Amino acid sequence: GIRLEDELVRIRQLLEAAEIEFRLEGSPKLVNTSLMTENVLSMCLKEAVTNVVKHSGATLCQVLIEPSRTDLLIKVKDNGTGIEGSNLYDKGHGLQGMRERLEFVNGSMDVLQDKGTTLIIRVPNVFK
Numbered sequence: 001g002i003r004l005e006d007e008l009v010r011i012r013q014l015l016e017a018a019e020i021e022f023r024l025e026g027s028p029k030l031v032n033t034s035l036m037t038e039n040v041l042s043m044c045l046k047e048a049v050t051n052v053v054k055h056s057g058a059t060l061c062q063v064l065i066e067p068s069r070t071d072l073l074i075k076v077k078d079n080g081t082g083i084e085g086s087n088l089y090d091k092g093h094g095l096q097g098m099r100e101r102l103e104f105v106n107g108s109m110d111v112l113q114d115k116g117t118t119l120i121i122r123v124p125n126v127f128k
């Protein structure tokens, strides 16, 4: 399995090679997240950032990690073209795959279009 911290190292490299500025906010050291959920989050992050590189034309990609009492939110935000509505779940399998894997760990995904694209990934906390 892949820890979020390790995936962030790869993401940083991927964005650097694509000459897209990367900003990270929040700590990738997750405390209330199961290992299985963390693996799903890592896969989602990888797919989201690959999409930013392949499709968005963005100059900036931000990853925001926001824990709350009950959930963990991870936002992947770019300042690119936005996703054309008709492409959202039709053209490829990446977004659909993310949604299915997140459902498997009782999480969810929302897509916001506002001066680019923001994916909002939510997973529940586990209490140990």
Ligand code: ATP
Binding pocket: 051, 052, 054, 055, 056, 057, 078, 080, 081, 082, 083, 084, 087, 088, 089, 090, 091, 092, 093, 094, 095, 096, 117
């Ligand atoms: P796959 O992920 O299966 O290799 P894909 O990347 O084309 O193929 P999805 O990840 O499901 O498929 O994305 C669907 C479509 O949404 C893309 O083809 C692209 O047109 C659009 N898209 C996805 N992410 C972005 C983004 N960050 N900015 C602009 N367009 C996007």
Ligand code: MG
Binding pocket: 047, 050, 051, 092, 093, 094, 095
């Ligand atoms: Mg994709």
